[in-house]
Amino acid sequence: xxxxxxxxxxxxxxxxxxxxxxxxxxxxxxxxxxxxxxxxxxxxxxxxxxxxxxxxxxxxxxxxxxxxxxxxxxxxxxxxxxxxxxxxxxxxxxxxxxxxxxxxxxxxxxxxxxxxxxxxxxxxxxxxxxxxxxxxxxxxxxxxxxxxxxxxxxxxxxxxxxxxxxxxxxxxxxxxxxxxxxxxxxxxxxxxxxxxxxxxxxxxxxxxxxxxxxxxxxxxxxxxxxxxxxxxxxxxxxxxxxxxxxxxxxxxxxxxxxxxxxxxxxxxxxxxxxxxxxxxxxxxxxxxxxxxxxxxxxxxxxxxxxxxxxxxxxxxxxxxxxxxxxxxxxxxxxxxxxxxxxxxxxxxxxxxxxxxxxxxxxxxxxxxxxxxxxxxxxxxxxxxxxxxxxxxxxxxx
Amino acid sequence: xxxxxxxxxxxxxxxxxxxxxxxxxxxxxxxxxxxxxxxxxxxxxxxxxxxxxxxxxxxxxxxxxxxxxxxxxxxxxxxxxxxxxxxxxxxxxxxxxxxxxxxxxxxxxxxxxxxxxxxxxxxxxxxxxxxxxxxxxxxxxxxxxxxxxxxxxxxxxxxxxxxxxxxxxxxxxxxxxxxxxxxxxxxxxxxxxxxxxxxxxxxxxxxxxxxxxxxxxxxxxxxxxxxxxxxxxxxxxxxxxxxxxxxxxxxxxxxxxxxxxxxxxxxxxxxxxxxxxxxxxxxxxxxxxxxxxxxxxxxxxxxxxxxxxxxxxxxxxxxxxxxxxxxxxxxxxxxxxxxxxxxxxxxxxxxxxxxxxxxxxxxxxxxxxxxxxxxxxxxxxxxxxxxxxxxxxxxxx
Numbered sequence: 117x118x119x120x121x122x123x124x125x126x127x128x129x130x131x132x133x134x135x136x137x138x139x140x141x142x143x144x145x146x147x148x149x150x151x152x153x154x155x156x157x158x159x160x161x162x163x164x165x166x167x168x169x170x171x172x173x174x175x176x177x178x179x180x181x182x183x184x185x186x187x188x189x190x191x192x193x194x195x196x197x198x199x200x201x202x203x204x205x206x207x208x209x210x211x212x213x214x215x216x217x218x219x220x221x222x223x224x225x226x227x228x229x230x231x232x233x234x235x236x237x238x239x240x241x242x243x244x245x246x247x248x249x250x251x252x253x254x255x256x257x258x259x260x261x262x263x264x265x266x267x268x269x270x271x272x273x274x275x276x277x278x279x280x281x282x283x284x285x286x287x288x289x290x291x292x293x294x295x296x297x298x299x300x301x302x303x304x305x306x307x308x309x310x311x312x313x314x315x316x317x318x319x320x321x322x323x324x325x326x327x328x329x330x331x332x333x334x335x336x337x338x339x340x341x342x343x344x345x346x347x348x349x350x351x352x353x354x355x356x357x358x359x360x361x362x363x364x365x366x367x368x369x370x371x372x373x374x375x376x377x378x379x380x381x382x383x384x385x386x387x388x389x390x391x392x393x394x395x396x397x398x399x400x401x402x403x404x405x406x407x408x409x410x411x412x413x414x415x416x417x418x419x420x421x422x423x424x425x426x427x428x429x430x431x432x433x434x435x436x437x438x439x440x441x442x443x444x445x446x447x448x449x450x451x452x453x454x455x456x457x458x459x460x461x462x463x464x465x466x467x468x469x470x471x472x473x474x475x476x477x478x479x480x481x482x483x484x485x486x487x488x489x490x491x492x493x494x495x496x497x498x499x500x501x502x503x504x505x506x507x508x509x510x511x512x513x
Numbered sequence: 514x515x516x517x518x519x520x521x522x523x524x525x526x527x528x529x530x531x532x533x534x535x536x537x538x539x540x541x542x543x544x545x546x547x548x549x550x551x552x553x554x555x556x557x558x559x560x561x562x563x564x565x566x567x568x569x570x571x572x573x574x575x576x577x578x579x580x581x582x583x584x585x586x587x588x589x590x591x592x593x594x595x596x597x598x599x600x601x602x603x604x605x606x607x608x609x610x611x612x613x614x615x616x617x618x619x620x621x622x623x624x625x626x627x628x629x630x631x632x633x634x635x636x637x638x639x640x641x642x643x644x645x646x647x648x649x650x651x652x653x654x655x656x657x658x659x660x661x662x663x664x665x666x667x668x669x670x671x672x673x674x675x676x677x678x679x680x681x682x683x684x685x686x687x688x689x690x691x692x693x694x695x696x697x698x699x700x701x702x703x704x705x706x707x708x709x710x711x712x713x714x715x716x717x718x719x720x721x722x723x724x725x726x727x728x729x730x731x732x733x734x735x736x737x738x739x740x741x742x743x744x745x746x747x748x749x750x751x752x753x754x755x756x757x758x759x760x761x762x763x764x765x766x767x768x769x770x771x772x773x774x775x776x777x778x779x780x781x782x783x784x785x786x787x788x789x790x791x792x793x794x795x796x797x798x799x800x801x802x803x804x805x806x807x808x809x810x811x812x813x814x815x816x817x818x819x820x821x822x823x824x825x826x827x828x829x830x831x832x833x834x835x836x837x838x839x840x841x842x843x844x845x846x847x848x849x850x851x852x853x854x855x856x857x858x859x860x861x862x863x864x865x866x867x868x869x870x871x872x873x874x875x876x877x878x879x880x881x882x883x884x885x886x887x888x889x890x891x892x893x894x895x896x897x898x899x900x901x902x903x904x905x906x907x908x909x910x
Contacts, residue, residue: 122749123777129717129751130781131632137784166579176573182563184766220617220768223791231653235528236633252788256628258655320526352519354526369581369795371617380520384527387534391649394620397794398766 137252141461141480149468156503157474159464161247161298161449162368163421163494168407168414171365175403183399189389190382191218191374195401198408199374207347215351215376217385218404220396222328222360222373227253228388229356229375233290233322234259240324241283242292243275245299245451245481245488247326250292262288265484266302268453272442273302281315291316294326296333296342299451299481299490301444303333306343313348322354329447331364331415334423339416342446352378363448364415365407372396372404418494422448425493425500432504438512448494451478453487454511460486471510473503534649538858538877546865553900554871556861558695558846559765560818560891565811568762572800580796586786587779588615588771592798595805596771603727604744612748612773614782615801617793619725619757619770624650625785626753626772630687630719631656637721638680639689640672642696642848642878642885644723647689659685662881663699665850669839670699678712688713691723693730693739696848696878696887698841700730703740710745719751726844728761728812731820736813739843749775760845760891761812762804769793769801815891819845822890822897829901835909845891848875850884851908857883868907870900 127135146159190196196213203211219225226249234240236258242250244263254261264280266273284291291312295304304312316323325345333340349355360373377385389395407414426443429450433439440453457463460477467473467489478488493500524532543556587593593610600608616622623646631637633655639647641660651658661677663670681688688709692701701709713720722742730737746752757770774782786792804811823840826847830836837850854860857874864870864886875885890897 119749122775126749126751126775126777127781129719130629130778131635133632134629134781134785137781137788139780139784140787160583162583167576167581172576172581176576179564179569179573184564184569184764186557186559186765221790221792223787224789227789232527232531235530236655238528249788249791252784256785256788258633322526352516352523354523367581368583371790371792371794378519378523380523381527383536384524384531384534387536387649388531388653390537390620391534391646391653392621392624393618393768393790394646395618395768397768397797400794400797 133255133258137255140248142476144461145464145468145477146474148465149474152468152472155468155472155474156499156506158491158495158503159474159476161492162362163366163418164496164499165366165418167365167367167370170410171367171403171407174406175400178399178402183402185398187395187398189386189395191216191396192398192401195405198405202408203346206341207344209347211346211376212351212379214379214382217375217377217389218396218401219373219375219389220393221371222358222362223249224392225358225373225375226250226326228385228392229324229358230254230257230259231388232384237287238289239285239287240290240292241280241288243280243294244483245478245485246292246294247298248480248482251482263483266297266300267484268440268442270442272445273297273300275302275304275308277308277311280312284319284321288321290322290324292324292326296329296446298329298447299449299478299485301447301449301451303342303445306348309343309345310348313345313353316354320354322356324356324358326358328358328360328363332419332422332448333446334426335445338420346376361404361407364418365411366418367407370400372400422494424497425495426450428497428500429491429493429504432508436508436511448492450491450493451488452491454489458487460489464489467507467510471506473507530652530655534652537645539873541858542861542865542874543871545862546871549865549869552865552869552871553896553903555888555892555900556871556873558889559759560763560815561893561896562763562815564763564767565808567807568764568800568804571803572797575796575799580799582795584792584795586783586792588613588793589795589798592802595802599805600743603738604741606744608743608773609748609776611776611779614772614774614786615793615798616770616772616786617790618768619755619759620646621789622755622770622772623647623723625782625789626721626755627651627654627656628785629781634684635686636682636684637687637689638677638685640677640691641880642875642882643691644695645877645879648879660880663694663697664881665837665839667839669842670694670697672699672701672705674705674708677709681716681718685718687719687721689721689723693726693843695726695844696846696873696875696882698844698846698848700739700842703745706740706742707745710742710750713751717751719753721753721755723755725755725757725760729816729819729845730843731823732842735817743773749777758801758804761815762808763815764804767797769797819891821894822892823847825894825897826888826890826901829905833905833908845889847888847890848885849888851886855884857886861886864904864907868903870904
């Protein structure tokens with residue numbers, strides 16, 4: 117057999133669902149442009165600030181003290197306590213440690229939850245456009261995802277709640293809500309959250325709330341935050357909240373997240389952690405606890421930086437007659453449309469060639485995303501200004 | 514609803530396969546004895562040496578240098594190169610970097626492989642007794658595991674290869690071999706590996722080789738190692754090799770492992786990493802590379818320490834007439850039987866109460882394990898001597 121034949125043979129010998137996992141549209145574009153000299157990449161979901169020193173030092177101290185052994189599957193007690201304190205400080209509701217599990221990334225929090233809720237024959241309804249990893253995680257566990265797209269109006273992105281409710285059928289086990297949304301910045305209004313909670317309670321459907329960007333909101337005073345499902349539910353509600361250290365404290369490379377679940381599911385998550393990765397790096401958890409306990413000013417400063425980043429990119433692109441955008445209410449992305457463009461991958465590639473700027477294609481984010489491009493404004497302001505100087509003329513401004 | 518009712522209701526609202534994941538028999542015993550004052554725990558699979566400083570320093574340096582961003586899903590290039598160099602040094606066969614994926618623990622290497630190969634309706638055949646997490650990982654992905662037990666003879670544990678072959682039916686997608694074995698120390702002879710390779714090739718069955726303890730062998734000269742499936746296969750064979758940094762370099766708390774697979778599966782593992790955890794901690798990978806490049810003396814010293822640990826525990830227990838044991842050829846566990854005892858969980862609990870020593874019950878390891886207890890001899894010699902001083906009289910010596 118030659119190499120190609122051998123490769124095809126091997127791919128036919130694994131589960132077809134896994135062999136056919138789609139390549140991320142973001143990566144298709146990133147791989148196209150990654151090596152281009154002088155490229156300004158705004159396609160991924162992270163800023164350009166390294167983790168603050170005080171967080172790294174706490175982890176280093178724990179490492180030097182010999183915290184290099186196996187530890188609690190659900191996370192070390194000081195970290196779970198710090199999480200409980202943080203959530204209560206933020207939302208003014210108690211979140212007991214028996215509801216908390218530390219995970220190896222927000223992504224893992226999602227995967228464990230898919231394993232628990234969305235198996236073969238099960239459906240999940242997700243509000244789109246949405247981070248495409250959601251679709252693939254559900255596909256790996258055997259489930260299917262039905263999408264309900266938000267729509268861009270003059271005053272922002274909007275979800276038609278009736279359409280979401282209508283999309284839930286007899287096989288629907290869970291509804292996935294990412295608010296503030298990656299990629300649109302949409303924030304679900306609290307009255308909609310309450311209506312959805314009541315609908316889900318009546319039907320016994322789980323709500324999976326990805327609240328990773330909950331601190332990144334722009335239209336209120338400094339220190340504002342998005343409403344959380346934690347505020348309008350009871351501990352025994354069928355609610356799973358997904359979160360991560362990645363965005364708030366510039367810790368993308370650390371791979372630590374957490375999940376909030378009903379207390380009765382504690383042993384279930386303990387098992388799932390055990391059989392997926394057997395826990396999160398012991399000494400790094402001390403750094404994560406320090407981020408929670410001492411990192412509020414870090415988050416506030418980062419959100420302010422992003423607020424100015426949003427101003428930079430929106431004020432420049434708003435001047436262009438062929439650009440469709442509304443300022444994102446939250447998260448740190450702008451999803452904007454270009455008049456007449458219907459192939460966002462081709463457009464993103466063309467902007468790499470013509471402008472030297474890397475954007476993510478909207479089509480990667482599912483229904484409602486095609487015709488749009490996603491731009492991350494979490495980076496430095498000088499970097500964003502430079503990218504705008506290139507993008508505006510390339511887009512016809 | 515009261516708390517109990519609410520909990521039952523929630524557990525009935527998740528996938529039954531997940532709700533019913535069995536609690537680890539090791540944890541049942543450990544939870545029974547964990548808080549007992551003065552207990553000597555030998556139930557888990559780790560020693561008592563913290564990670565060597567030179568490895569921690571490499572990670573700390575990378576952290577301080579700002580390596581805190583997202584990185585390659587399959588691992589940073591210097592780590593994959595160090596893995597390739599290490600494996601070639603050890604086995605004198607080339608293992609190209611396109612076959613290597615860094616994972617968040619050996620456990621994750623197993624889970625990703627289960628997702629890829631062992632879905633609903635699929636069967637895996639595993640040589641038992643075996644680390645129980647294997648069963649649960651396959652159960653989470655929807656598969657079933659058929660066990661073929663090794664048997665203890667005067668000269669060591671033995672596998673009847675014909676029984677392994679006979680256990681493979683039309684639904685068998687993979688054969689799981691952990692050699693050297695946790696918990697028995699059994700090492701699969703190279704001629705059996707070749708025969709199994711030929712059988713698997715003929716039937717198109719995958720071999721999953723868990724070679725985590727490949728460096729821990731005791732009956733040859735210093736620097737010996739167990740035979741590896743890497744030595745007797747081609748890159749395009751249906752072979753997945755699982756490994757971890759945990760045991761060789763005392764890095765259990767780090768959560769880093771790796772997998773060797775055919776080059777054609779590179780993108781598959783990249784996707785699986787992406788959708789399970791989105792990668793392994795960036796700066797820690799620099800520590801792992803240093804472990805591989807500079808850590809050979811560390812491994813040799815640790816194996817020597819375990820060789821003496823094996824001598825301590827075996828020489829003491831061999832004197833007891835009611836103890837059934839053969840010296841383990843590899844890994845760092847002794848699985849020993851006690852005449853007349855058929856309930857290893859009850860026996861392990863009783864030894865906590867009567868001797869203050871924590872052992873793992875053999876029944877946790879599947880077929881062939883009941884009636885035995887597993888003792889980890891990777892700890893300090895003083896600790897092992899003290900445990901023997903307590904165990905020998907309690908076992909009737």
